[in-house]
Amino acid sequence: MAIRSVTRFLPIGMAAMFSVATHAAEYPARPIRILVGFAAGGSTDAIARFYAQKLAVELKTPVVVENKPGAGQIVAIKALKAAPADGYTLYMGTGSALSQTPGVQRGTLSYEPLKDFAMVGLVAAAPGVIVVNRDLPVRSLRDLAAYSKANPTKLNFGSSGIGSASHLAGAYLSNVAGITMTHIPYKADADIVQAMYTGSVHVGIAPAQGAMAAISNGKVRALAVTGTHRVKVLPEVPSLAEAGISGVEGLDPYTYYGLVGPKGLPASVATKLNVAVNRVSREPVSAAQVREKYYAEPRSGSPDDLRKVIQEDTDKWARFSKHVNVAG
Numbered sequence: 047m048a049i050r051s052v053t054r055f056l057p058i059g060m061a062a063m064f065s066v067a068t069h070a071a072e073y074p075a076r077p078i079r080i081l082v083g084f085a086a087g088g089s090t091d092a093i094a095r096f097y098a099q100k101l102a103v104e105l106k107t108p109v110v111v112e113n114k115p116g117a118g119q120i121v122a123i124k125a126l127k128a129a130p131a132d133g134y135t136l137y138m139g140t141g142s143a144l145s146q147t148p149g150v151q152r153g154t155l156s157y158e159p160l161k162d163f164a165m166v167g168l169v170a171a172a173p174g175v176i177v178v179n180r181d182l183p184v185r186s187l188r189d190l191a192a193y194s195k196a197n198p199t200k201l202n203f204g205s206s207g208i209g210s211a212s213h214l215a216g217a218y219l220s221n222v223a224g225i226t227m228t229h230i231p232y233k234a235d236a237d238i239v240q241a242m243y244t245g246s247v248h249v250g251i252a253p254a255q256g257a258m259a260a261i262s263n264g265k266v267r268a269l270a271v272t273g274t275h276r277v278k279v280l281p282e283v284p285s286l287a288e289a290g291i292s293g294v295e296g297l298d299p300y301t302y303y304g305l306v307g308p309k310g311l312p313a314s315v316a317t318k319l320n321v322a323v324n325r326v327s328r329e330p331v332s333a334a335q336v337r338e339k340y341y342a343e344p345r346s347g348s349p350d351d352l353r354k355v356i357q358e359d360t361d362k363w364a365r366f367s368k369h370v371n372v373a374g
Contacts, residue, residue, distance in 0.1 A: 073133055073315050077108040080305070081126055081137045083119025088206060088234035089253040093170060093303050093340055094138040097323070100332055104322040111138075115233050118209030119143040123157050131310035133319065136166065141301040142211040145356045149363025150214065159356055164311035165349035167304070167320040169327065172253045172342035174215055174272040174300030175280065179242050179249075180265060187223060187269050187289040190249070194225045202228040204238035204247035211301040212238070215251045215272060218366065223291050242266050253301060254279055254341035273298030279341050302345070302359075304352045316349055 078101070082094045091113060098109040114122040122137060129135035144159050176187070184190045194201050203220070205213035208231050220227050227249060232238055235256030241247040243265055250257065250266070254277065260266045261280070271277050274287040286297060305323055307316065326332050327344040336344045 073318060074105050074107040076134060077110060078105070078134050078136065079110050079112045081122040081135065082111055082113050083115060083122035083137075083140070083143060084113065084206060084210075085115045085234045086113050087236045089172065089256045089340065089342075090138060090140055090303065091234075092255060093336075093342065096336065096340065097138075097169060097305075097326060100326040100329075101319075101322050104325055105318075115207070118147065118207055120156065126306075126308055127157065127162060129308050131164065131308040131312070133307060133311060133315040136305055136307050136319070137163070138169070139163070139304045139306050140211060141299070141303075141359060142209055142214055144302075144304055144306075145359035146211065146214050146363045147209045149360040149365075150367045152360075152364050152367070159306070159360075160353060162309050163306040164309055164316055165304075165352045165356075166306055166311075166316055167323040167349060168345040168347050168352045168355060169303040169305055169323060170336055170340070170342040170344050171299040171302040172255065172340070173277045174211065174251050174297065175254050175257050175261070175283065176219070176269045176272070176286075177239075177242070177250050177252070177257050177261065177266040178269060179245060179247065180267050181245065182248055182267075184269070185267065186284075187225075187286070187291060190269060191223055191225050194227070198226050201226060201248050202230050203249040203251065204230050204232055204241055205251070206235050206238060207231050207233060211253075212251045214363075215297055215300060216249070218297060219251070219286075219291070239266065251300075255339075258341060272300040277341075302355065303342075304356070306352075320349055 080094050080098050082091050084090050094111045098111050102109040114125055126137040148155055148159055178184055184193050203216040205216055230247060235252040238250040238252055239260045242250055261268050268283045270284050270286050270289045271280055273285055275285050324346040327346040333344045336342050
């Protein structure tokens with residue numbers, strides 16, 4: 047009987063294997079969408095659109111970006127979790143959503159990246175820059191700390207949303223540098239810079255790509271770049287380490303971008319997507335464009351490499367959670 051049962055079910059198992067193999071061979075057979083948890087015009091949106099354009103060539107199918115801003119990227123994350131695990135809905139996650147907020151708010155979020163997402167690959171990493179309104183009488187972080195001490199209720203800082211990298215970086219910096227600032231959330235990096243033009247916001251922390259134009263035309267003043275070393279695009283701007291701020295390892299890198307899919311994504315599909323992402327990141331012309339146009343450093347590696355980055359960064363931010371209040 048046992049032998050007869052195995053024989054009876056063998057064709058079913060073979061059919062399932064054939065179905066998976068056929069899906070992988072045919073994928074992609076229709077357009078792919080990449081969800082972004084921010085409004086159009088921000089740095090994450092820009093990176094996502096660049097890679098979407100390049101992936102469309104690699105995969106020989108349209109790849110479109112769909113912006114779903116709101117609730118600290120939760121709107122986009124919910125859409126990803128609700129999507130079929132077939133490779134046609136992906137999410138361009140940022141460090142804030144993949145590891146920083148999950149580390150700070152461990153066990154309290156509606157999602158767990160390492161359990162709810164299928165890893166595709168690491169895309170890029172980007173430095174952040176701390177800028178101030180040009181009318182603010184400060185030219186260094188020490189000046190900013192002194193100004194805050196003399197005006198304890200005056201300063202504010204803008205971010206691209208609650209739980210965003212700019213929010214977490216601002217809250218973290220406020221604590222470790224002793225700078226008292228009220229948080230004002232916006233929807234995108236461009237909104238922060240615009241608010242600084244009008245004087246509504248005093249301090250902003252954003253990816254270099256989001257602030258470079260304003261720095262170049264003198265509308266905002268750069269005080270420091272996040273992390274432990276200077277960046278090529280702003281060689282005259284000191285790093286946080288040079289500025290004498292301790293604990294800056296929590297802000298290096300300021301953010302990274304990782305492509306993920308819904309839980310249950312077939313490994314064969316994830317592999318095909320990973321190969322395509324790596325080709326884009328490693329192709330010399332594309333890599334140069336990422337560096338020169340978006341001021342980010344292209345990254346590559348396996349799905350497991352992305353998993354390792356997320357795990358390590360989550361653990362790091364869990365240790366730093368005592369320094370960060372992300373309530374608002």
